[in-house]
Amino acid sequence: MPRNAMLEVKGGDITGTVRGFLEKLLEKKAVDALLVPVEVPSKKNVVQTMVTDIAQLADVSPLAPVMPVNTAKIISSVTKVAASTKKVGVILRSCELRALVEMVKLKQADMNNIVTIGIDCFGTYSVTDYAVFSQEHDTPAGEYLKKAASGTDTLLRPACKICQYPYPLTADMTIGLFGLPIEKEILVHSGTKEGDQVFEALGLDGEADPAKRDEALSALKSERQKLKEEFLAQVQQEAGGLDNMLSVLSACVACHNCRIACPICYCRECLLDSPTFVEWEAEKYLDWASRKGALRLPADSLLFHLVRMNHMGASCVACGLCEDACPNSIAVYKLFCLAGSRVQETFEYTPGRSADDELPLTAFKEEEFKGFEK
Amino acid sequence: MNSKDKPDSALVIGAGIAGIKAALELAELGHRVYLCDRKTHIGGTLLQLDRWFPDDHCGMCKVLPIFSRDRSSQYCLRRGLVHHNIEILSATEITGVEGEAGNFAVSTATRSSGIHPDLCIGCGKCSEVCPVEVDEEFNQGLGKRKAAYLANPTALAKTYTIDAQHCTRCRACEEVCPTKAINLDMQTSENTLSVGAIILSTGFDEFDAQAASQYGYKRFPNVITSLELERLLSGSGPTRGSLLRPSDDKEPQSVAFLQCVGSRSLERNYCSSACCMYALKEAIMIKEKYPGTDVCIYFMDLRTAGKGYYRYFEKARDELGIRFVRCRVPRVMQNFKTHDVIFSALGEDGQPIQQQCDLIVLSVGQTPSAQFVQVSEMLGLQRNRWEFCRTRAFSSVESLRDGIFVCGSAAAPKDIADTLTEASAAAGNASLLLAAPGDMQGDDQQSGEQAEDMKAAVFICTCGEEITRALDTKELVSFSGQLAGVIHAGEVSHLCLPETLAQVQTKIRDMGATHVIAAGCSALTGQKLFGNLPLEIVNIREGLAWVHQDNRSAATRKARKLISMALARLRYARPSRTVQSSIVSAKGLVIGGGASGLSAALRIAEHGHQVELVERSGEVGGKLRSIHSTLEGEDSRALLDDLLKRVSENPLITVHTETVVEHISGHAGAFYAKLQGSDSEPYELDAGAVVIATGADEGTTTQYLYGQNERIITQTELEERLAAGQMDPQQLNSLVMIQCVGSMEAERPYCSRVCCAQALKNALQLKERNPDIQIYILYRELMSYGFMEEYYTRAREQGIVFIRYEPDKKPVVEAAEEKLSVSVNDPVLGGAFSLSPDLLVLSTGVVPADNSVLAGMLDIDVTEDGFFKEAEVKFRPVDVIKDGIFVCGLAHSPRNIQEALVQAQAAAERASLILSRGSLVSGQSVSEVNETWCSGCELCVQACPYGARVKDADKGVALVVEALCQGCGACVSACPNKAAKLRQFTDRQILAALDEAL
């Protein structure tokens, strides 16, 4: 049974309310540690931090609009070698949670003892934008939430503007903001047994009515869907076809930062950095050059993007961090969101929807995809 | 037992699929096998068929060995078979047999095919000039061939043959043959083979439909046989797969199948067992290709008594709209103007039926093969009244003469799955008579050395003019000679000829070449031509010269590309290495102690291996304990006693009753199981192979007031009571049996196969003991397949009344005071009538046990109906896809005792194949893992169909169990960063070849 509770927001301090909630988690030993966004001393960034001492939660800032690294990647490094033996509560935006679900399917993270605390997300800024924004305001998170409510935030990253799932899909607990008078109250929702245990540990009663949020979400969903289709149509027009594609990718220097930022690209080493692709005799390079009369080097830049798309497209959660990572501001997110969305439609697969959905390339049916047999 | 003078070889007569399978089983055990066939090629009837019921797939290649793959050919069986322990004797007849079991001397006569197989290069010139034209057997006479012809067009070695019967000795072929391979003075060479056992797999002859004149076969062009239809639907057939009727080459709009042609008649009162199903398959093939065509099957009973068969019928009827009409007394006429055919018969209700259709297909039955009749005379085998081989009680593979075994349709008509099951069982029986094989391993242990610099030799075969006609081989030689890494390029005239090959081999040695490229024909494929030197074969004949005959420069250009591609593949090949093997635990584990389990355990023990047999209940014997006789009158109690005695006396068998398998894991050669007895400590064991024989149960029902009235009992209860003397047939006036209670219905959409025979058996016994008793059998389809048909006839002769009912008009049973009443709608008489039996007997069928727990532990599948799923329904009938696990008896599917026993022997044989090896050896081409690169995502583990990839929990990376790896490369394409590699097909090799292709 899903349970819902309202947390009173005192003095309009939403961050403070969430901080109070997190402190309680540690205090009541509902979890042994928290992995949460904490403001760095310079205030220019908010970074994922593993906290075991309540005192260190003073600068926690889960609502600040910045996501330097997709938290799924962090959970992967923490749990891949050996699962956690202690309970760790983790705050995740929806795209982080969805990436985490995919990582688990790909055996790159272990959910044992991980309690997920999803958070409604109005969107984030790039790390650079946030660094500036944070210096301009005393309480950047509070300022952002005000702007978010008005729906006119121009700093939001493109991925956030059309995000289809700004609300967590599979969290043990969710901190709900949408549709609520967040200056006065915010929602805590439990969706799983683990969440219920936290409710009990904290002595929350679970009878609050989440209807307002639900209504707001359904309105938001249809709006976002429309925005996304418009966006994709535009991308298709701008980037479709070989010449346009190459134009979009012309600044690529093959640094592969996009794949390092990507929460789904989990390979220890990328195939395109492997000897199979880069270590050939000089004669080979000359052969390749002579085939077309010339050869762009480093070679295989388009191949890299297409192969990456082919590998992670079905699981792409459209977090957009690839584009943020690009040193030359290539619109990688646009391309990958477009291709990923279409691949997901082909396979009728929604990444991060459920841990029980099979990865498209590990499943098959005897009768399917006849249209692709030519 | 293993005396030195005892032969370790066996002879298999008949190289159809049964013979191939039996030969492979023996060869895999390490025995020498002579596989002989009177035809010039192997493959039998299957070469003419494209796919099989009940899954519409082709899976012939799946009979090839799983372990030590490199010892046999790795290509489609239609192309031939190579195995280092099998000698194929084609065009060979048996002329005499002396000796006894364990030591036969068999004389053979091999007729010269008129063309020396070592010299024939398959160019086909002889055929071109041959003036004689006769009907082509491969296409059932629907096409023509010459007297000099290629009997199997798919074979790799395109060895032509002269049809001595039709050859006019004009000698035109002799003149034109470029290698002087033809010698029309066809001699027969005689030989004597020393073998310990003989397996007859002579197959069947198709019933000659001309003998049943009412069908108009050969008189009316549009009446064809089922095999002719197969050829018309085949891509390799005379119409290249278009269904065109013979009279006018038009696509038929309506097709009618007539069942039981040559079966279930006075002259041949047996059911051919396979025709209903192949007719269904052919009907489905037509419907899938031509959805608009009206397809109707006219039949008496639709015998879908096999695993998955009833579902197949439902698919045909419900999804594809194939029509089914029950009828008798069929007749065919034709409209002489249009050649349309008119079918007439009596419907079930006695009313005449008539249909005009474009094409009629006769589902012709199986008759004993003439070859079998002839050979059996020579061997002194007994035949039954229909001239099939007589076999021992409860065995369908042991002839009445020691040391001679049969499989397939030699002893009774049957389909492929049963045939292959028997082939394994027969091979197992035979191997017990042979001396222990000398060389069990025989796998090539290759060295890991490879020269640092490639010194490749390129040989380009001109094939006389066959290749030079289409491309410039001289140019190709000079091109190849200039390629980096090539130290020699040269032309040869016929690389396939032994003499040429020997010269080339010497040359390679002399020049110290490290790699070889052989450009020639497909006959070179898959042969070890040059020892262990890395070799690439480039097919420039079938793949080039013969298919690009009119563009010399383009063909030459392509040939250059292909050579460059082959060279690239060689250049980046990884060094070959010693193949890995894993040690095998030489103990068998049999789960289930019914007749199948007991029999499997015995057979494994007879092969000299220890067996642990686990039985859940307190005693072994299973269902056999409730079988008191068989329809054929064999003594099932004696069978039970014999099995129990032999098991208890065998020191290699340990029986654990009241024990369950609590845990089982591992893979072929290395299973680990934990057994839990009811009141004992857990018992742990290692096993090399597992046989599942967990049986099934008699169905229960709530239909027809069962359980509410003591006069309503099941067939098994009736049998028990009769056997125990608890029932006096004299006291019964009338009795009704209802068949298919719970079977072939929504809840269990399969035929339980055994109930019709059980009903016939019980009914006949009751009649024998009280001839006045009135017996009514209410049935849906009477499944008296094979020789059971006679008992069906006998039952009717004795006055037993058979009334068919439709599933939507089931009999209605009412019980009042003393009396039962059963009302049923009789489609023959066309009305409902009521019976008042003293006793109502329900055939409640067979239901699978709860197999999910065991299946879960073993990580194997069960079918939709809940029985264990085999690796391939036809071609690996007792194997489970996870190697090392085998399934037999009722755990596999409903079947009678004899069928279960042969399956148990087959499963035991397959298990013994593993247990007999010290280690399991993989092929050269297996996958491997780059551990530094592996992220442990397990995509490869999920992609591997064989369980050959597992995750090493400590290292967090994937591992390859090489013995299980079949080299398919599914893991390679699943792995995103190519931490997975497939030896001999590495990415570097493929990418490099690709570069050269462009």
Add this chain to the structure above:
Amino acid sequence: MADDNKDFEPILVGFFCNWCTSTAADLAGTTRLQYPPNIRPIRTMCSGSVDPIYILRALLSGADGIIIGGCNPGDCHYVSGNYKARRRIAGLKTILDTLGLENDRVWLKWISAAEGQKFAVTMRDFTEKIKELGPSPFRKNWSV
């Protein structure tokens, strides 16, 4: 367009499985069924081992067409390789189609061992269709 392509000889790459499609190719040869010489076959053990990266590499390097030939559904020697291949190709073709990158140049065909005729006809169709499409834009583009 059609006129420009009259002399155009496409470079075609085929990945053919060892079991069925290679047998069919051989049968086409034995039966002397003619087809254009543009196809360059690469034998793989199974269609399921054909990694989309081979296809992409071929396409980007300038192959005008790439065809994968495997066993009919259900016939795969390795149980399910062709089903897996079909999924991979479905994903790959979706990407190519979405990005306007010559999706029509990638074909997947099931050709069984007995289908020599189908092999030859497929090669003819494939060559013809790719001729109609004209040279691949990747052929002359050095900057991919």
